[in-house]
Amino acid sequence: MEKQRTLSREELLLGARKESLSRINQTSLRSHGKLWGMDVFSWIHPNVTTLNTTIISFPFPVKWVANKVDVVNALDQQSDLCAKVAAVFLFDSSVFSLKDEHVLNLKYCVGTTCVTEAMSMVKIADESPSILLFTASGDSAESANIEFEQILKVLQGK
DSSP: OOOOOOOOHHHHHHHHHHHHHHHHHHTSOEEEEEETTEEEEEEESOOHHHHHHHHHHSSSOEEEEEOHHHHHHHHHHOGGGGGTEEEEEESSOSSOOOOHHHHTTOSEEEEOSSHHHHHHHGGGSOOSSOEEEEEEOSTTHHHHHHHHHHHHHHHHTO
């Protein structure tokens, strides 16, 4: 008969702390330096209210590469966000199904089916200076983030 080892209270607390720190690192705004003269940030599983506040607080217009749910939730909560967002590049939907009031107030709206396609479109939005913001939520957020970071490394020459 095999004995199962039980974890001590300290081991359980340490494990929970590691998991919590890992989750915080994944769910907060992260800086990635510069790309094409833009400051680059990513945010996985952003809180919509905090995301909106962050976008409004950026000093320059935002080129936003995101999945549809993040964009829809943010614009539905705060429609004047369009004044700060120079461009939206969806990476999970080639069909742009935003409300007319939002689409009409955005200079660039592009729908693609992957992060690579969305990132290749970022240069068309000629706002300068600007911020590049990548957000992802849902089941595929982690894989989209990995794809984004790989593309970023190549484009930044790292």
